[in-house]
Amino acid sequence: MRDAAAREAGALLAGLAEGFPRAQFGTSLGDEVARVEREDLVAFAAAAREAGLTTFIDLCAVDYLNRPEGRFEVVVNLLSMRLPLRLRILVAVPGEDPQVPSLTGVFAGANFYEREAYDLFGIRFPGHPDLTRILLPDEWEGHPLRKDNPVGAVPVQFKAVEGR
């Protein structure tokens, strides 16, 4: 039973690898990981959904500051409940042009997660229907989870204070 599921999972990943020769597949501590080019992300996610990874689990960003292949990384977690199989998609994003095409057209659940990544990291998601801040107030300056935004550097702002 488990063997059959493992074979099917292997076939699923092999099918994706065939369709996207530029994507690099590997594992990280037992997790299946695919490193995908930014331009391929939407097509890759759509193909993964067709292949059976129908559950959208998570999207987040990481700031690696001085990394040659790109300062930011956008991390997407997909899941197949049938197999079961998890696939983590990593997309390197250059710091001078922080944008990634939106996944909201493929997975409705990407909506809030992309807003969160935009809010905290300043990564833009062209194609997102409502890319606004989600956790912080609209008038907040900066994107606090960036590594060049140290803890406590910004005085806490409140809405409708006097003099604003």
Next chain:
Amino acid sequence: MSNPPDFVTGETEGPELPEREAAPAEGAGTAEARRRVHELWMAGTEAPGEAGGFTSEGAQEMLAEEEGAVLAGQMGTLVGDDYSSPVGPAGEDTQIINMGPQHPSTHGVLRLQLELEGETIRRAKPIIGYLHTGMEKTAEALTFAQGCTNVTRMDYLSPFFEELCFSLATERLLGIQVPPRAQAIRVMMTELNRVASHLIWVATQGMDVGALSMMLYGWRERELCLRFFEKVTGLRMNHNYIRPGGVAADLPDGWEDDLAEILEKVPAGIADYEGLLDDNPIFRERTVGVGVISADECRAYGVTGPILRATGVAWDLRRAFPYSGIEQYRFEVPIGQGGDTYDRYKVRMEEMRQSLSIVTQVAESLPPGDYRSDDRKVTPPPRARLDQSMEALIHHFKLFTEGFKVPAGEVYQAVESPRGELGMYLVSRGEAKPWRLHVRGPSFANVQALPVMLADSLIADTVATLASVDPLLGDVDR
């Protein structure tokens, strides 16, 4: 029309108002005319028109329907449905109201913007962030050893799950094994925590649909669990008990008696609740067919936990990706059929029974041995060793000053929390502090799907639906 009086001084020295054209005689009684007369002016502002600006929430507000933005997440998705109400195009007779952020039924500081047509909800938009405290940023400033104190404060009704998830992720990066006794204690505490969390849910769900006595009963039984937690961990909430490498301390003397009391009284309580609610005509009227969501919608939105299981999908991470040795114990995964509020109620009630069954099995088969790893690079040495061993003293000093270093790598670890999949994405760069900790809170995804459950329902059902989602704003906003 003269200038309105200054609210503070009582003098009429307000700004020069633009001269109004006199209302036409035949229209004097119209709503338009009345609106003009009652234009508000706030003392200290430039002109009447300015006063409206200061309560604006800006871009997070619900957008006009023609812009299509609010629920446009559904466009072209797997769901492929349009959740706008079929009552026709938005007309003059829709109104937008705010529920919250200070509303007793939102269980925290969630704000719901609802566009109503009569009493029917056309569109809904959850607005979150009122409880955001930047805990993911804080985690980058704390060592791995301190991390559990931080994450345990996110989902404050199921803190053991947060600690367990963080500890499992750290242990995977470290590559260390946890002794069987520590694993069993972890399973016992988390499953008991699931019962405590679901008891809060049944208390508030009952209260929100009018069964006020449920509130008291639920808290009464939960108190037994909290007393047990306090005895074991020293704290009723935010325990910091499960830590990388094991648990903080072994179970205290006499824990079996406290657990026996829980295992006797809580199942009796659950049976009582079911007697009260199962066939209660008011409860059924308020919950059956209310807040429906389908399995495909759940998958597209990342909705997990009891909400997903109520749609008929037997998805439980304890089965699919077992953690902490939970696969050794027998338990069932209850599922519903309709995906409505009543099914969620049934699923959660049965989950409490299954969790208590797991706790019983753990208590009967608790393996002997150490309650934490003996890897002294991760867990501190016993106090007695400090007087005898220089090595132990060094380890102790290093652990409590610098913390332990974790090999570089990235890992995603998920556990089945009472609200669904709680995941943590942990990135280490070989230092004693995590480079990045992202928490995938189950409530965040579940709240996102609220518009799907609320579309086309009555505004009175909002409260019942919201309670059945069991959102925890500490978990949503982090």
